[in-house]
Amino acid sequence: LVDKSGRVIAVLVGQPRDESGWAKLNDDVQLLFEDARASCEVGSTLAHRRGEFTSLTAGISYGGGQKVLSNLNQTGKNEDVVQGLLDNPLIKRLAGFGNAAFKLFAPRLYEYYASTMCDLVAHDEELQPNFKKGVFGAATFNLGPRVATYLHTDHLNLPAGWCAITALGHFNSKEGGHLLLWDLKLMAEFPPGALILIPSAILRHSNTVVGPAEQRYSFTQYSAGGLFRWVECGYKSQKEFFKEGGSYAITGAARWLRGVGMWSTWEELQGPTSST
Numbered sequence: 173l174v175d176k177s178g179r180v181i182a183v184l185v186g187q188p189r190d191e192s193g194w195a196k197l198n199d200d201v202q203l204l205f206e207d208a209r210a211s212c213e214v215g216s217t218l219a220h221r222r223g224e225f226t227s228l229t230a231g232i233s234y235g236g237g238q239k240v241l242s243n244l245n246q247t248g249k250n251e252d253v254v255q256g257l258l259d260n261p262l263i264k265r266l267a268g269f270g271n272a273a274f275k276l277f278a279p280r281l282y283e284y285y286a287s288t289m290c291d292l293v294a295h296d297e298e299l300q301p302n303f304k305k306g307v308f309g310a311a312t313f314n315l316g317p318r319v320a321t322y323l324h325t326d327h328l329n330l331p332a333g334w335c336a337i338t339a340l341g342h343f344n345s346k347e348g349g350h351l352l353l354w355d356l357k358l359m360a361e362f363p364p365g366a367l368i369l370i371p372s373a374i375l376r377h378s379n380t381v382v383g384p385a386e387q388r389y390s391f392t393q394y395s396a397g398g399l400f401r402w403v404e405c406g407y408k409s410q411k412e413f414f415k416e417g418g419s420y421a422i423t424g425a426a427r428w429l430r431g432v433g434m435w436s437t438w439e440e441l442q443g444p445t446s447s448t
Contacts, residue, residue: 209315231310234398270336280434309395332431335372343386
């Protein structure tokens with residue numbers, strides 16, 4: 173998806189060319205998510221801001237009431253459930269595909285994520301990334317059984333950043349599970365096993381319901397804007413940074429322009445062309 177300036181703002185990536193292997197991965201991850209949902213501890217209601225389904229989140233985050241940047245805490249036996257998911261080779265392959273697609277379609281933004289994660293981990297050895305070679309700070313496992321998200325933005329994510337979302341399960345993608353990008357007035361088929369990359373902090377998005385006998389899950393990777401702010405403030409909160417007399421080197425508007433400047437252009441993705 174390209175804006176009027178030729179910048180690539182989102183990508184409907186699809187899936188790897190290994191169709192049979194990827195289809196089996198989708199089947200196996202469905203079983204894995206079903207087991208995780210049955211094993212985890214959830215509150216009295218499954219309703220939350222993004223929909224009515226069970227979800228677990230893991231990784232490094234800052235914001236939403238956190239006083240310091242840290243790994244997200246898990247309650248009760250959810251710690252074992254989440255760690256089991258993160259250690260599973262199937263999940264590592266899903267994460268790796270999202271990471272590789274991000275690097276391919278937005279290499280400058282990818283490097284910004286990568287360098288920020290490297291800086292954070294180098295400064296605080298207690299921080300544990302979800303995946304050894306991953307550049308995203310956090311991941312969410314939407315465990316179904318029929319994930320349909322409400323209209324929302326992920327407002328705590330990096331504004332110009334991208335979120336990698338993989339749809340999983342068994343459903344007819346021509347009849348349900350569509351991706352809705354409300355600001356772009358766009359609806360797209362989003363079949364099981366497919367990956368999309370979108371700036372989820374600024375684009376309102378949701379997905380349509382699937383049939384009562386169908387299953388839909390999703391796996392998302394993203395980074396909170398607070399991670400980048402923490403580094404920019406010298407590994408401290410913005411409040412502490414200002415209290416110590418600190419000031420940002422650039423304005424918010426300039427920071428936004430720097431962010432969208434990290435998006436690729438359509439011409440760049442086409443590669444060099446020979447003149448005739």
